[in-house]
C-alpha cells in the first residue's frame with residue numbers, strides 16, 4: 001500500500017533532545033514493577049496509577065466488552081427492555097437462557113452502562129442501550145464486526161500481509177486491485193446494504209453542514225444505493241441529482257430510489273471511476289466515505305477525475321472519518337486504520353493529508369465544515 005509523505009520512513013541519526021531524554025527516563029521508571037507498586041500507593045501518584053491500570057485493563061479487555069455488546073444485540077436485549085424494566089427471570093425466559101447465564105450477561109451489560117439495575121433487582125435500559133435502539137445501523141455494524149474480529153485474530157499476520165484473502169477483502173470485493181470492473185450483483189449486495197443502512201448516521205449531519213446554495217446539480221460519486229442523495233432530494237427539491245457507482249450498485253440505487261418514490265429525481269450511472277471518466281454537468285460533486293477506501297495513487301486519480309468533471313468554481317464535498325480527529329484519535333488511527341488494513345485497500349487520512357492531495361489534484365479553497373459527530377465523518381469542501 002502506498003503511503004504519502006515521510007511518516008513511514010526516515011530513521012536519520014541525531015542527538016536526542018531534552019524531551020526524548022525525559023520520555024526515555026520516564027518510560028524506564030514506569031516499566032519497573034517496583035515503581036509501579038510504589039506509585040499505586042503514594043498519595044500524589046495513586047490516582048494516575050489507578051487510571052493507567054484501568055486504561056491498560058480496558059485495552060486488554062476491549063474484545064470481551066465488544067462481545068458482551070454483540071451478545072446483547074444478537075439477543076435483542078435492548079429491544080426487549082424497550083417497553084420497560086424486566087426481572088432477570090423474565091429476561092432469562094425470553095432469551096431462552098439458564099437464569100444464571102442470563103444474569104452473567106445482564107450484570108456485564110450493566111457494568112458497561114448499556115443497561116442499569118434498579119434497586120428492586122429488575123433491569124432497565126441505560127442511555128447507551130437506549131441510543132442503540134434508535135440506531136439500528138449501529139447494531140448492523142456490531143454484527144458486521146464478527147468478520148473484522150476474525151481477520152484481526154492474528155494482527156501480526158495481518159500486518160505482515162499474510163492470511164489473504166481476508167474476510168473483509170471478500171466482503172468488499174472492489175478493494176482487490178482491478179476487481180471493481182467485473183463485479184456482479186451478488187458480490188455487491190452485502191456491502192452495499194450495510195453502507196445504505198449506516199447512512200442513517202451520516203446523511204443528515206453532512207447535508208446540514210454542506211453549503212449547496214446556488215448549485216444546480218449534485219453528483220454523488222461512489223453514491224451506493226442512493227440514501228445520501230435521497231436525503232439531498234428532500235432537503236433541496238430543486239437540485240438536479242446524479243449518482244455514479246459500479247453498475248450493479250447503481251442498479252440497486254435505481255430500485256431503492258424507485259421504492260422511495262424518487263425514481264424521476266436521481267439519474268443513476270453505472271461506471272468504474274478508476275477506469276472511466278466521470279460525466280460533465282454537475283457543479284457540485286460529493287464523495288462520501290469513498291476516498292479512504294483507496295490507496296494513494298487511486299485516490300489521487302479519483303480526485304483528478306472529479307476535478308476534470310467539474311466546471312471552474314465547481315464544488316467538491318468530501319465526507320469521511322479522518323485520522324487525527326481531536327478527541328477521537330483511536331477511531332481514525334486504530335479502528336479505521338486496522339479496518340482498512342484488513343479490507344486490503346486504502347487508509348484513513350488526516351485533514352492535512354487530504355488537503356495536500358486536493359491541492360495536488362488542482363483544487364483550492366479547502367474548508368472544513370463542522371459536523372455534529374466528527375468522530376463518524378468530517379466534511380471538507382474544495383473548489384476547482
Ligand SMILES: CC(C)=CCC/C(C)=C/CC/C(C)=C/C=C/C(C)=C/C=C/C=C(C)/C=C/C=C(C)/C=C/C=C(C)/C=C/CC(C)(C)O
Pocket residue numbers: 127131135138141172198289290292293339340343
Ligand atoms: C434524557 C436526558 C434528560 C438526558 C440525556 C443525557 C444525554 C444527552 C444522553 C445522550 C443520549 C444520546 C443523544 C445518545 C446518542 C448516541 C448516539 C447517537 C450514538 C451513536 C453511536 C454511533 C456508533 C457507535 C457508530 C459506530 C459506527 C461504526 C462502527 C462504523 C463503522 C463503519 C465502517 C466499518 C465503514 C466502512 C466503510 C469503509 C469500507 C471504511 O469505507
Ligand SMILES: C[S@@+](CC[C@H](N)C(=O)[O-])C[C@H]1O[C@@H](n2cnc3c(N)ncnc32)[C@H](O)[C@@H]1O
Pocket residue numbers: 174180192195196199221222223224225228244245246249271272273274275287288289290293
Ligand atoms: C464505502 S462505500 C460508500 C458508499 C456511500 N457513499 C456511503 O457513504 O454509504 C464506497 C462506494 O464506492 C463504490 N466504488 C468503489 N470502487 C468504485 C469504482 N472503481 N467505481 C465506482 N464506484 C466504486 C462502491 O461500490 C461503494 O458504493
